[in-house]
Amino acid sequence: MTWNALFGLTNLVALLGWAALLLLPRRPLTHSFILFAGVGLLCLAYTVMLGLTVSGTVDPAGQPGAAPFDPSDYSIAGLRSLFLSDGGLVIGWTHYLAFDLFVGLWIGRDADHKGYSRLVQAPFLLLTFLAGPLGLLLWLAVRDRRARRLAKSAG
Template structure:
């Protein structure tokens, strides 16, 4: 089995944050995963499980939906599309705001593993960096 193409995104985001080809290479994995996601979701909707009471209006319906392996695969692909895009946003924003990449790397790893927690960590580090860089901040 081939590795997920989204892994390429994480490698370049962590190791090559200033590379001029960062954005197109980091987008490659999410694009491939988005195409695959579209195919899987299309198949799942056109071949529904007749015994399923799945719907997206309630937590119980979502739990029922994820009893289907195709739906679980689609859910995983959903993460494989959006998490690297959040990571790309963190890297591009860190360039603009001057957050040192060494501080961004743990955020990227956490975003890869636990999405929103990594994003929240990045926002905290970003806020601290902006505060420290502000002219009114001084350490005595």
Template sequence: MDPQLLFALAFPLAAPFWALMILAPGWTVTRRVVASPLIAVPPALVYAVLVLPQFSTVFAAVASPELAGIAALLGTPLGAAAGWAHFIAFDLFVGRFIYLDSRERGVHPLVTAPVLVLTIMLAPLGLLAHLLLRAVLPRRRGTLDLSAAPAR
């Protein structure tokens, strides 16, 4: 398939899940949908469609990674589109972790939303921001954590 088309499809396949986590974090539909790790499947399938027909080329570059080989692979339309789909799939999976972990810890959605936006744009920095917040914010009873509920 055309790498340009698949490149263009990768983010729109993930965008509805990001929108749910950021814009409707407390909605029961959001909680039910995001509970499944399968939300990362659509962009992962784009990656598979790009990589599997060229598996030997891609595998050779990543099996013994060298900067020049990775740069050469990513410098092609196929490599760039595959890299983009890879980023989108894993960024969404990391965003899902952040969303679920924040809900469990009782972090307010207005605190989590900017972290999720940062994760969309620069996922490792979003993950670092979440881990820092996780370390400094006190754990509160969240929507998924009922262990702190007082006995009656």
């Protein structure tokens, strides 16, 4: 399978997870689907791709003239050599897809628990899909007020 095909496949898995999160009723089966068929599958793909690339089993298809990837070099230059390859880009992108979907699932569950409507949740989920940390940051800012109020009323 080519890096382009893996890129397309990981994007499809993520899109299906996000579609389920945004459009399907939030029930245990839906949560399990998103967690295991979405996040879990992306994590597995990431782990396999990273392992095969780091071990040298798979060629990351680097750009001509770029330094070869050295898995022990976690400097900017070392990581640049990985991300200048098709494989490195797909591996990094899969990392983003997995974590953003996991965060989106958490936001959805947290928002449901705190009584936020799906309409209010949608912008935070879409921002998390498009720019992960920005969506999470805004959700954390918004949820704090209601979380404190719910904690006071429970105590």
